[in-house]
Amino acid sequence: MPSPLEILAGAEPAQVRPLPPFAAQAVNFLADLSADLRAAPLARGMGDVQTFAFWCRRSNLTRMVQARPDAGQRLGRGLAFHVAPSNVPVNFAFTLGFGLLSGNANVVRLASRPSPQADVIIAALCRMMDKSEHAAIAARTALVRYDADSDWTAHFSAHCDVRVIWGGDDTVRAIRSHVLGPRAIDIAFPDRYSLCVMAAHAVVGLDEVGLTRLAEGFYNDTYLMDQNACSSPHLVVWQGDGATADKAAARFWPVLASLAQARYAVAPVQAVDKYTRLLSSAIEGQPIAATRRFGATLTVIGLKGLPAADLANLRGQSGLFWEVAAPDLTGLAPLVTRRFQTLTQFGLEAGALRDFVITQGLAGIDRIVPVGKALDMDLVWDGLDLVAQMSRIIDVRT
Amino acid sequence: MADLDALLEGPPFALDHAAKAALFATQMGERTRHHQAHCDAYARILQALDFDPAQDRANLADYPFLPARLFKLHDLKSIPDEMVRKQLTSSGTSSQRPSRIFLDADAASLQTKVLTRIVGDFIGKTRLPMLVIDAASTVKNRNVFSARAAGILGFSMFGRSPAYALDDDLQPDWPAIDAFIAALNGGPALLFGFTFVVFQHFIQALLQSGRQVDLSGGVLIHGGGWKKLADRAVNSPTFKSMLKDATGIERCHNYYGLVEQTGSIFMECESGHLHCSVFSDVVIRDADFQALPQGARGLVQLASLLPRSYPGHNLLTEDEGTVLGEDDCPCGRKGRYFQIHGRTAQAEIRGCSDAVSP
Numbered sequence: 001m002p003s004p005l006e007i008l009a010g011a012e013p014a015q016v017r018p019l020p021p022f023a024a025q026a027v028n029f030l031a032d033l034s035a036d037l038r039a040a041p042l043a044r045g046m047g048d049v050q051t052f053a054f055w056c057r058r059s060n061l062t063r064m065v066q067a068r069p070d071a072g073q074r075l076g077r078g079l080a081f082h083v084a085p086s087n088v089p090v091n092f093a094f095t096l097g098f099g100l101l102s103g104n105a106n107v108v109r110l111a112s113r114p115s116p117q118a119d120v121i122i123a124a125l126c127r128m129m130d131k132s133e134h135a136a137i138a139a140r141t142a143l144v145r146y147d148a149d150s151d152w153t154a155h156f157s158a159h160c161d162v163r164v165i166w167g168g169d170d171t172v173r174a175i176r177s178h179v180l181g182p183r184a185i186d187i188a189f190p191d192r193y194s195l196c197v198m199a200a201h202a203v204v205g206l207d208e209v210g211l212t213r214l215a216e217g218f219y220n221d222t223y224l225m226d227q228n229a230c231s232s233p234h235l236v237v238w239q240g241d242g243a244t245a246d247k248a249a250a251r252f253w254p255v256l257a258s259l260a261q262a263r264y265a266v267a268p269v270q271a272v273d274k275y276t277r278l279l280s281s282a283i284e285g286q287p288i289a290a291t292r293r294f295g296a297t298l299t300v301i302g303l304k305g306l307p308a309a310d311l312a313n314l315r316g317q318s319g320l321f322w323e324v325a326a327p328d329l330t331g332l333a334p335l336v337t338r339r340f341q342t343l344t345q346f347g348l349e350a351g352a353l354r355d356f357v358i359t360q361g362l363a364g365i366d367r368i369v370p371v372g373k374a375l376d377m378d379l380v381w382d383g384l385d386l387v388a389q390m391s392r393i394i395d396v397r398t
Numbered sequence: 399m400a401d402l403d404a405l406l407e408g409p410p411f412a413l414d415h416a417a418k419a420a421l422f423a424t425q426m427g428e429r430t431r432h433h434q435a436h437c438d439a440y441a442r443i444l445q446a447l448d449f450d451p452a453q454d455r456a457n458l459a460d461y462p463f464l465p466a467r468l469f470k471l472h473d474l475k476s477i478p479d480e481m482v483r484k485q486l487t488s489s490g491t492s493s494q495r496p497s498r499i500f501l502d503a504d505a506a507s508l509q510t511k512v513l514t515r516i517v518g519d520f521i522g523k524t525r526l527p528m529l530v531i532d533a534a535s536t537v538k539n540r541n542v543f544s545a546r547a548a549g550i551l552g553f554s555m556f557g558r559s560p561a562y563a564l565d566d567d568l569q570p571d572w573p574a575i576d577a578f579i580a581a582l583n584g585g586p587a588l589l590f591g592f593t594f595v596v597f598q599h600f601i602q603a604l605l606q607s608g609r610q611v612d613l614s615g616g617v618l619i620h621g622g623g624w625k626k627l628a629d630r631a632v633n634s635p636t637f638k639s640m641l642k643d644a645t646g647i648e649r650c651h652n653y654y655g656l657v658e659q660t661g662s663i664f665m666e667c668e669s670g671h672l673h674c675s676v677f678s679d680v681v682i683r684d685a686d687f688q689a690l691p692q693g694a695r696g697l698v699q700l701a702s703l704l705p706r707s708y709p710g711h712n713l714l715t716e717d718e719g720t721v722l723g724e725d726d727c728p729c730g731r732k733g734r735y736f737q738i739h740g741r742t743a744q745a746e747i748r749g750c751s752d753a754v755s756p
Contacts, residue, residue, distance in 0.1 A: 087748050226747045267745040268697050271685040272716055276465045282446035283439040283472050291446055295686035301446075317747060 003150030009125040010141040013105040016161075018076035021387050022065045026100040029128060029137045031058035036124045043120045047224070048090045052121070055377065056097055064101065064379060074391040076103025077185075078161035083153070083175055085166045086111030088229065092143070093121045094377045095164055101379070102390035105140035107156050112145060154178045162187060162390050187389055189230070189382055192341035193312040193364075196221075196233035196371060197329065200240030202347025203248035214346055215255040217372025221344055223264045224375065226318050230382075231342040231367070231374040234315045235322045236300075237332065239348065245325030249292075249300075257294035260319060264297060270318040271296035277320055286314075311335045329353075333360040340364030341382060346371045401425060402508065402677075402703060410515040410675040411731035415724055418733060419457065422679050425703050426461045426712060427454035433709035436476035440709040459681050459689040463699050463712040466658050469497040477502050477707045488545050488657040497657055505707040509661030512704060513552055516675050519731075520651055520665055521556060521588060521617055528557020529578050529616075531591025531600045533564045545657040546592055546622065552660070553590045553619060563591075568599045570607065579612065586615045592622035593652065597637060604644040614646030621653035621663070628740055634670065654738055658710040659702040664736075669728050671735035678702045680736050682721055683714070692721045697742060718742050 005012070019026060037043050037053035044050075054060070065071065080099040084092035092110050099106040110118060122143060129138035146152040157163060157178035165175045165188045172188045180186065196218070206214060222232045238245035278299055282288055286307060292300040299316075303324040307314070311332075314322040326332065333356075343365050345353060353368045366383025369376065379386050401421075413421065430451040433440040444451065449462045468474065475482070481502040488497040501509070530550055537547040554560050561578045565571045578587075591600065596618070604611055618641060627637065638650050654672050655663035662678040674680055681699040682690045690696045698719040705711045718739045727735045 087746070089748075228747050266685050268685045268718070268742045269716060270745050270747075271687065272465050272467065272697070272714065272742075275687070275714070276467050276471070278446060279443050279464060279468055280471055282442040283468075283474075285442065288442075288446045291448065295688075296684075297686075318745075 003147050003152065005152055006145040008110065008122050008143040008145060010129055010138050010143060012142045012144075013079060013107065013140045016079040016105040016140060018078050018105075018391075019103040021071040021074050021076065021103045021391050022061075022068060022101055023103060025134075025136050026103070027058075027061050027065070029134050030056040030097055030100060031061055032131075032134070033124055033128050034058065036127060037121065040120060040124060042116075043124070046117050046120060049117050049120055051375075052090045052093045052097075055094070061101075068387060070393075071387075073394055073396070074103070074387075075394060076105075076391050078104060079159060080104035080106045080162045080164060080390060081156040081160035082106065082108040082164040083166060083171070084108060084110055085171070086113050088166075088225070089115040089117035090121065091166055092118065095166060096141070096143070098379060098386045099164070099390060100137070100141070102387045104162065104390055107142045107144060107160070109153070109156070110143060110145050112148070157184075160184055164390075165189065185389070187384065187386070191339065192230035192382065193315070193337075193339045194231045194233045194342035194344070194374065195235040195237065195311075195340070196344040196346075197237045197239055197348060197353075198248065198252075198345065198371070199347030200238045200244040200248035200325070203238075203252055204244060206251075211251060211255055212259075214371060215252065215259050217346075217370070218252075218256055218344075219259050219263070220372055221374035222321075223260055223319060227320070228317050229375055233321075233342070233344050233374065235311065235324070237329070238323060238325045239328065240325065241327060242325050249302075249323060253292055253294070253298065253300055257298040260297045261295065264319065266296040266318060268296075274299050274316070274318060274320045277316065306331050306335060310337065312337060312339045329356055330360075333362060336362045336364045338363040342367040342369060342374055344369055344371045344374050405676050405703070406511055406515060408676070410512075410519050410677070411673060411733055413676045414732045418676065418679065421676070422458040422701060422703075423456060424454050426458055426701060427451060429703070429706070429711040430461055432706060433476050433711070437474060437709050439472060439474055440476070458679055458701055458712075461701075461712055463701075463714045464709060466497070466656055466710075466713040466715050469499065469658050469708075469710065470495050473498055473500070474710075475500040475708045481707070486545070486548055486657050486660060499658055499660070499710065500708050502707045505704070508704055510552065510555065512661040512675075512677050513663065514555065516663060516665060516677070517553070517556055517619070520667075521619070525556060525558045526586050526588040526617075527578070527582055528554065528560040528588045528590065529563050529575070529613075530554070530557075530560050531563050531589060531596045531620075533566050533568055534562040535566050546595075548657070548660060549592065549621065550590065553588075557588045557590070563589075564595075564599055568595065570600070570603050572609075575611065582613075582615065584612070584615055586617070587613060589613065589616050589618040589647070591618075591620050593620045593624060593637075594622060594626045596620050597627055597632060597640075601637075601640050601644045605640065611645050614648070616645070616647045617649040617651070618647050619651050619653060619665075621655065624738075624740060634666075656700060656710075656713060656715065658708075658713055659700060659705065661704050662702040667727060667729040667731060667735070671722055671727055671729070672737060673727070673729075673731050673735045674733040676733070677704060680719070680721060680734055682719060682736075687714075692723065695720045695739065698736075698738065716742050 034053045034056045082095045096108050161184050163186050165172050169190045172190045287304040289304040290302040299320045301322050357365050482500045483503045484501040484506050486499040652666040653663045664672040679701045682696040684696045698715045698717045701712045721736045724734045725732045
């Protein structure tokens with residue numbers, strides 16, 4: 001291999017004998033990493049690093065173990081090769097966590113673009129791996145960087161047992177051009193689309209505190225990631241009659257706007273992007289009823305009704321949303337394609353929403369969470385039970 | 399277009415604040431209504447913005463503007479296809495579709511007339527011997543004009559029998575340059591080219607060649623943006639001083655303008671300020687698109703009275719600039735004058751859909 005492999009932490013796994021899911025070595029390693037990150041001065045101001053550290057704190061790991069009574073009948077697949085995305089700085093740490101907890105040795109390829117969050121987590125990983133009690137994990141874990149045009153993707157693809165690809169459709173396609181071994185599987189996380197449904201009457205009925213809390217949740221789901229995460233909603237469906245939907249929208253958006261104005265810095269070019277998107281939609285003939293614009297921070301394009309074409313074209317970034325009123329969700333069903341991932345909701349019954357997805361046989365929507373939880377990563381993602389995917393069952397019959 | 403005929407009769411930098419503000423308040427109302435009536439896409443935009451142009455607004459800043467980028471995304475025209483006589487395209491970057499601008503016969507001729515009026519104010523009405531700092535092959539395709547070709551052809555009317563200073567590889571064409579200088583015999587001349595081409599392929603090439611070139615009677619007009627030069631830390635004063643070292647030229651006017659508003663360009667005066675003519679005006683806006691006062695830095699919005707065949711009369715650029723003053727430039731020209739700081743910074747957007755290239 002002429003092109004160098006930069007190893008940021010750990011060592012290229014020489015020994016990839018699988019462990020059971022939630023093996024003590026892996027759980028202890030992650031719990032210690034969590035404690036280290038929560039105490040690390042440099043990590044203090046980094047919300048996303050703290051979110052990761054909070055996710056892999058010991059009590060949460062214990063909860064995960066308890067939720068998995070079949071762990072003792074499983075083993076990791078072997079070597080997991082992860083391709084992390086370039087612009088979600090802490091994603092590589094989550095995917096490493098998934099690989100560790102499911103019992104695999106791991107090679108995680110980080111994006112070439114460095115980030116302060118990645119640096120902080122890598123430093124903590126190195127501190128953990130230097131400890132004698134974590135030597136076993138250190139020997140089966142590598143965080144690497146290498147040139148995109150090098151042969152390393154082909155190399156790891158040929159040798160891994162499971163390949164985990166985070167990124168857009170183009171990345172997934174490009175990585176998939178490298179052949180896997182005959183027993184190996186791909187877990188791909190391509191581009192997805194997410195939306196929000198709120199019961200209009202419930203929003204109208206909120207007191208000021210509740211309204212602010214709802215707007216904060218929505219802010220966290222969207223602006224924290226420039227509204228560009230797969231699970232950030234683009235479209236808000238106000239469930240209710242037109243008048244109630246108007247009332248709910250007129251209450252909700254100004255509160256969100258003032259929150260975002262206080263917290264979210266919009267570069268001029270983002271403001272031009274949003275304005276261009278608005279005008280382009282008008283040119284393309286979207287059935288625009290009204291537009292709400294709150295300076296550079298928030299633009300909401302109101303539709304007269306659900307468009308006949310692919311809903312997933314209704315995308316925004318940096319605080320550009322679409323809204324529509326609908327008396328119920330039945331009109332939505334034929335528009336939900338396999339691209340749909342998360343439905344965030346407020347004021348509806350989550351179980352009823354799941355029944356809606358299942359009874360209507362929707363091609364998409366594999367995640368229903370309250371507003372505010374869109375970005376919460378966990379072992380079930382994109383409709384996949386990742387521990388189950390990344391491990392094998394030792395099936396015993398007597 | 400009686401209004402424009404009257405403006406074309408008068409001097410191009412003669413209107414003071416009151417006259418100019420009144421002119422643009424009414425003319426922008428007329429243009430907005432014109433494009434609403436003749437361009438469906440524009441009419442839908444006004445609807446989305448909830449803007450009713452029936453009544454004139456008090457100020458230019460009160461009218462809706464389009465992002466110049468929109469012309470890279472959509473074909474926007476206010477004339478039927480069979481009226482299109484000429485299509486302009488921006489050079490654009492390789493990853494983007496270039497802007498496409500559609501002109502009818504009137505629009506093309508108006509651009510020429512206005513350009514003549516504006517440039518004439520800086521270099522006089524006499525047609526001077528002209529040296530184009532580019533290759534003759536740049537202007538070969540007669541139907542689809544790149545911004546560079548359109549600029550060269552547009553400015554060629556100010557010169558006599560233009561000579562081209564560069565060969566097809568953009569290297570100095572020494573026989574052509576020597577012949578031009580010999581014929582000049584120390585007299586006045588017009589040089590024209592794109593800023594980056596002039597700098598890299600002419601000024602630097604001359605300095606590196608060590609040849610003595612005397613064009614001290616010449617005036618250079620150049621435009622097309624500073625981005626590539628800013629990357630090399632070359633600014634306007636450096637450019638001018640290197641130009642003087644290489645050629646002896648002391649008169650040098652940069653110009654600024656959009657391919658979407660060809661004709662009504664902004665010329666840099668003797669004091670180094672870009673000037674609005676009677677055909678154009680500028681508004682500076684912040685990220686909220688609020689109009690900013692003189693002296694503040696923000697996004698540059700440009701208004702032009704020329705575009706009727708496409709809705710490009712009021713455009714928001716992605717350049718940042720500052721209005722420096724109005725009616726009081728030491729050069730004596732009326733109207734607003736400003737400076738351009740360059741492109742506004744690109745934002746790094748987070749998110750999972752744009753991942754690492756494999």
